[in-house]
Amino acid sequence: MSLIDMRRRIRAVTSTQQITKAMKTVAASKLRRAQDRIMGARPFAQLMLGVLNSLATRVDPELHPLLMPAPALDAPTLLIVVTADKGLCGSFNSTLLRNAGSYIADADQEVAMGLIGRKGRDFFVRRGFDVRYEDVNLFGNLKYTHAQSAARVAIEQFTNGSVSSVYLLYNEFKSVLQQRVVIERLLPIPRLETSGEEDVVLADHLFEPTPEEIFEELLPRHVETQLYRALLESAAAEHAARMTAMDAATRNAGEMIDQLTLHMNKVRQATITRELIEVVSGAAAL
Numbered sequence: 001m002s003l004i005d006m007r008r009r010i011r012a013v014t015s016t017q018q019i020t021k022a023m024k025t026v027a028a029s030k031l032r033r034a035q036d037r038i039m040g041a042r043p044f045a046q047l048m049l050g051v052l053n054s055l056a057t058r059v060d061p062e063l064h065p066l067l068m069p070a071p072a073l074d075a076p077t078l079l080i081v082v083t084a085d086k087g088l089c090g091s092f093n094s095t096l097l098r099n100a101g102s103y104i105a106d107a108d109q110e111v112a113m114g115l116i117g118r119k120g121r122d123f124f125v126r127r128g129f130d131v132r133y134e135d136v137n138l139f140g141n142l143k144y145t146h147a148q149s150a151a152r153v154a155i156e157q158f159t160n161g162s163v164s165s166v167y168l169l170y171n172e173f174k175s176v177l178q179q180r181v182v183i184e185r186l187l188p189i190p191r192l193e194t195s196g197e198e199d200v201v202l203a204d205h206l207f208e209p210t211p212e213e214i215f216e217e218l219l220p221r222h223v224e225t226q227l228y229r230a231l232l233e234s235a236a237a238e239h240a241a242r243m244t245a246m247d248a249a250t251r252n253a254g255e256m257i258d259q260l261t262l263h264m265n266k267v268r269q270a271t272i273t274r275e276l277i278e279v280v281s282g283a284a285a286l
Helices: 003-058 092-106 118-126 144-159 211-285
Strands: 077-082 111-116 131-135 165-175 178-187
Touching (some): 003 165, 003 211, 077 092, 077 118, 077 144, 092 165, 092 178, 092 211, 111 118, 118 131, 131 144, 144 165, 144 178, 144 211, 178 211
Parallel strands (some): 077 111, 077 165, 111 131
Antiparallel strands (some): 165 178
């Protein structure tokens, strides 16, 4: 490689480094806002989940269809996969898709897909999966209405017997350096697991108005809330993954620039030394 080629290579890597550094800064800025949103949504969603798990354990499942297992046992499971709309975020999307593939391979029944995010949509549509719902390009301006739209489809598919259960797969935000893939059941509403050796103390709830009226309003809102929390978790995890990936890319570009610069200086020094030797040799011959 000539000196000109090496200089061009260094300029190209430097330009790439500037881009990755800017992307890291943008991701860090978006991550702060996403963290604020998820920290605000988590307590309400977790408390609602705990209350409804307790209620589902104590009350008659026939009070509401979202509490009852679907009668059509041969109906497929609906798996809602939340991926990113864009790449350049490390293993964020590939880990999700790998876990989704493992879930589908290990499932005892057919699996239909609900796809949120362009990366997951493109992956599963190309492979001919049964797609019941899809939504892309929402993380640039994520709103509660996006969760409502997905929840409406999930509830409709479950209540009319098209699917036997609904599961949610997404990346949970733990920290800037850690995201955890989570698979949780959305429908029917999970009941608290109790073992024969332990007695679980359940809160005693008084219903006003009737349980049927409360569940009619509360359970669909619960599904929307859990979906919205998952979308916020995924958005924060995506920004964290992108920031980490771009930081690593920036450091790698810096190391490459140092190596190319060192090699270029060695080549240039060897060229200068060779030219000096030629000049000295020519003068000595004269």
